[in-house]
Amino acid sequence: MRTVLVTGGAGYVGAVLVPKLLGRGYRVRVLDLYLFGDRVFAEYSDTRALEEVRGDIRDQALLRRILPGCDTVIHLACISNDPSFELNPALSRSINYDAFEPLVAIARQAGVRRFIYASTSSVYGVSDSERVTEEHPLVPLTDYNKYKGLCEPILLRYQSPEFTTVIIRPATICGYSPRLRLDLSVNILTNLAVNTRKITIFGGAQKRPNIHIDDITDLYVDLVDMPERAIAGQIFNASYQNQTIARLGEIVRTVVTGEMPNLAPIEIETTTSNDLRSYHVSSEKIERVLGFVPKRTVEDAVRDLCGAFRAGKIPDPLEDIRYYNVKTIQASKLS
Numbered sequence: 001m002r003t004v005l006v007t008g009g010a011g012y013v014g015a016v017l018v019p020k021l022l023g024r025g026y027r028v029r030v031l032d033l034y035l036f037g038d039r040v041f042a043e044y045s046d047t048r049a050l051e052e053v054r055g056d057i058r059d060q061a062l063l064r065r066i067l068p069g070c071d072t073v074i075h076l077a078c079i080s081n082d083p084s085f086e087l088n089p090a091l092s093r094s095i096n097y098d099a100f101e102p103l104v105a106i107a108r109q110a111g112v113r114r115f116i117y118a119s120t121s122s123v124y125g126v127s128d129s130e131r132v133t134e135e136h137p138l139v140p141l142t143d144y145n146k147y148k149g150l151c152e153p154i155l156l157r158y159q160s161p162e163f164t165t166v167i168i169r170p171a172t173i174c175g176y177s178p179r180l181r182l183d184l185s186v187n188i189l190t191n192l193a194v195n196t197r198k199i200t201i202f203g204g205a206q207k208r209p210n211i212h213i214d215d216i217t218d219l220y221v222d223l224v225d226m227p228e229r230a231i232a233g234q235i236f237n238a239s240y241q242n243q244t245i246a247r248l249g250e251i252v253r254t255v256v257t258g259e260m261p262n263l264a265p266i267e268i269e270t271t272t273s274n275d276l277r278s279y280h281v282s283s284e285k286i287e288r289v290l291g292f293v294p295k296r297t298v299e300d301a302v303r304d305l306c307g308a309f310r311a312g313k314i315p316d317p318l319e320d321i322r323y324y325n326v327k328t329i330q331a332s333k334l335s
Contacts, residue, residue, distance in 0.1 A: 001049065003027040004224060005070040005112075007057055007103070008077030010040045013118070015179035017074070017217040022049055024221055029066060031055055031077070035332050036322045040179050058099045060106060067110035072224050074116045075103065079329060081144055081183065086326050089143050091335060096147035101154050107163075114164045115155065116223050121169045121209055121237060123149040124279040131282040134169070134235045141277055152235065159233040166223060166231040170216050171209030171239035171281055175301035176308045182323035185245065186210060186298055189252040190305045191317050193266050199253060203273030204246035209239035209281040212296035219292055226290065236286040240294035246270070248298065255299050259306040 009018050009030030018041065021028045029051045030041070044050050055062045057077050067073075078096045079087065107115055124132050125139030140146035152167050159165045174186035182191045185208060192199050219238055223231060243251070249268050257264045286292045308314050314323075321327040 001025065001027045002071040002224075003029060003069055004072045004074060005029045005031060005067065006074045006076060007031045008075075010034055010038075010052070010179060011036070011076060012177050012179050012181040013173060013213065013217060013220075014076055015040050015177045016213050017076075017220055018050070019044065020217055020221050021224070022047060024224075026224065027051070029053060029070060031057065031062075031066060033334070035328055035334070036179055057103055058094060060102050063103060063106045064110070067107050067112060070107075070110065070112050072114040072116065073103075073107050073112055074118070074220055074224075076118050078118075078148070079144070080325050081142075087329060088335075091329075092143045093147060096144065097150055100151045104155055104158050108158055113162065114224065114228075115158070115166075116220060117151065117155050117165070117167045118220075119152055119167050119169045119235075120145055120148045121171050121239060121279070121281050122277055123152075123169065124281070126276055127279040130280055131284075132237075132279045133282045134237055134285055156233055161228075164228045164232045166233075167235040168216075168219065168223075169235065169237045169281075171211040171237075173213050173216055174210055174298060175213040175296070176304040176313075177213055180308075180314060180323055181325065182314075182317055183325055186248060186252065186301055187305065189249055190256060190302050193252050193256040194260065194263065194306065194309050195317055197263050197265075198267045198269060199249045201246055201249045201268060201270045202275065204249070204270050205244055206273070206276065206278040207242055207244050207280050208248070208277070209237075209242045209279070210248075210298050210301075211238060211240050211294055212298075212301050215240065215294040215296050222290075222292070230290060234289070236290070236292075237281050237283045238286055238292070238294075239281040239283045240296075241298050242280045243298065251298055252302055255302040256306060259303055260310070
């Protein structure tokens with residue numbers, strides 16, 4: 001059995017990805033700080049193919065212990081969506097940037113054959129282009145997307161016939177996960193609609209790409225076994241629907257009202273925003289080269305979230321800080 005190391009594997013994306021990797025027959029080694037709880041994979045506790053390691057990607061001695069024997073690394077670990085005025089910029093740099101090259105170098109030295117890096121489409125910042133392709137200039141607006149972008153050329157320098165590297169720039173991810181985030185656009189709007197019956201739109205004209213969490217995790221699983229010639233040294237956007245924030249609000253209101261009619265009417269309020277990110281991502285390359293076409297819509301993500309709310313899977317959604325990355329990291333006193 002081949003072994004896949006997933007850094008940040010107990011996070012929002014990892015909580016959906018890891019079971020899929022296990023289902024595909026891989027051994028999975030998860031490296032995570034478990035700031036958001038350590039019961040993410042409780043139902044897999046007797047699964048011998050799953051190994052969970054509580055640790056920090058900045059700990060190079062730990063990396064040298066756990067990377068040998070791994071065939072592939074899927075690097076998800078980072079501090080996500082961290083405006084510098086909310087979190088210590090030095091913390092973001094140390095995890096999202098300074099730790100990156102040592103991780104890549106140690107992985108290659110340990111015999112890892114493939115490194116899959118989850119970057120972000122927010123590296124494009126603001127663009128009026130109707131088709132933002134992988135060749136578009138990067139215009140980072142926050143520490144998060146700045147450091148994500150700076151890591152990309154580092155990884156590509158390590159590309160070799162023995163060490164296949166590939167970079168994915170995912171759109172904003174949406175939908176239900178056992179380790180849920182309620183601080184992402186579609187998830188935020190759905191939470192507000194269900195639990196306050198009022199959606200607040202900040203700005204509204206900004207255009208954002210979106211992708212369902214099941215689609216992006218399916219992609220990561222497929223990348224583990226894709227032919228080297230198709231992905232080696234490549235960068236791919238991974239998006240589906242590009243919508244304005246205002247349109248996302250309308251979609252959420254329509255779906256929530258249909259799924260939970262007792263909540264109608266749901267009000268939409270628009271206010272100003274200092275988040276200027278706006279871009280229309282093209283995913284033509286990943287479809288042409290890899291044949292990857294997302295299957296699930298924003299509407300599907302909202303329906304999944306509504307189902308989870310109805311089933312009681314999301315307790316205390318407005319107050320529990322575990323659904324909100326910045327609040328949880330602040331409370332953890334991580335340094």
